Amino acid sequence: MSYEWIVNILTNNWPMFLRGAGMTLLISIIGTIIGAVIGLVIGIVHTIPMPERGFKKLLLKIINFVLSAYIEFFRGTPMMVQAMVIFYGSALAFGIDMDVFLAAVFIVSINTGAYMSEIVRGGIVSVDKGQFESAQAIGMNHFQTMMHVVLPQVIRNILPATGNQFVINIKDTAVLSVIGVTELFFQTRTVSGNNFRYFESFFVACVLYFIMTFAITLLLRRLEKRMDGPENYSMIGGLPMQVAKPEDTEHKIKI
């Protein structure tokens, strides 16, 4: 009977499941946070106004190109393949024997960074143009405008999308088992390899994954509510992180 097997598996292997879930959560949390920071930094750099000529323009163009290449590459290839390339590639090319945990965090971070920078860009675009203008009008430079006016509004706006990315990361760390990270999927495979009860073992993993993602979703929803409500910020454009109410028109750009 399946039910008895599930109880059996749990009583015998619960430390392994717990360690696996813990590892999954840890990699996802660190990866999402670092990825979000990468996204914010790229968002700031990407929106620097282009100087009209000279060395600075060339430099900015090169930087923007490199960042775009990074985003497109990591969005355009599977994380599982990236994991293999980076983990075995670093050993082959540079002779670096990466710690598996560090490799996992690294891969999830840069992968998340690529997605987050697009989310942040959308968040910056959706901030009313007047906010930039009034910040510039009192003499703020691009960095000050971003730090003190725009990004605080962006962070509130992109919170739902970031939470979504976090949930995706929890699930996608499963692919890191290919480089031997002892996260939940890897642990489950070990357990099922011992008892040959694949359905029951993975059913347990399934429930654990769901508990983690659903808990995160609920937690983030509460966090969003605690931060100032959407009526605080009026948005324009049709982005997924848009939070404006239709009647909230007073900040719209007039052309």
Added chain:
Amino acid sequence: MEKVIEIQHLSKSFGTHEVLKDIDFAVHKGEVVCVIGSSGSGKSTLLRCINLLEKPSGGQIIYNGENILDDRHDIHAYRTKLGMVFQQFNLFNNHNVINNCTVGQVKVLKRRREEAEKVAIKYLNVVGMDQYVNAKARQLSGGQKQRVAIARALSMEPDVMLFDEPTSALDPEMVGEVLRVMKDLAKSGLTMLIVTHEMEFAKEVSDRVVFMDKGVIVEEGPPEQIFNNPAHERTREFLKRTLK
């Protein structure tokens, strides 16, 4: 009189559309100048060119004897000397009233927090908003937002205040409170450059009225002259339409 800002041969094009054509114009210290004209005449663009929110296509802007459009000029420092008030208020949504007035002082002028707050309170008092220091932008009415925006600009203690149609986005019953504040400021000897559609207000407060049409300054002079005895046919037509 000492010139605060002098504009020489300023032009601005959006693509092939020429919005400003060879504008020569100056604002003197302590002077209140109102710019009037129909929509699309280029008056807002002129104001936005002065603080470089729009980059002029040609000409010079002279401030303190230096051409601001020179590549080497620090435009951020220049902008702190111009207080800008927008039609859409543009209060910082992530800050409350007092922080709207202090963030520029602390981050740009590098004032100490306590000093910045003292300055902010002083100017919030001038605009009658000192009771609302902890309010968020969304909790204020349009007129209140605009008064805070004026206090924010004043807190930087600029040489000249620029007003870009400050009452055009307001409900009619709130226009009065903003205009009253602006009248007080005009009386206090502040240098002001105001783009407005409020003709009565322009007549009352300005030392000089500038009439613009199709990207050129058609006529300028004291308000009595512009409103009662305009020299140009285009000015007469515009005033006939707006004053009735």
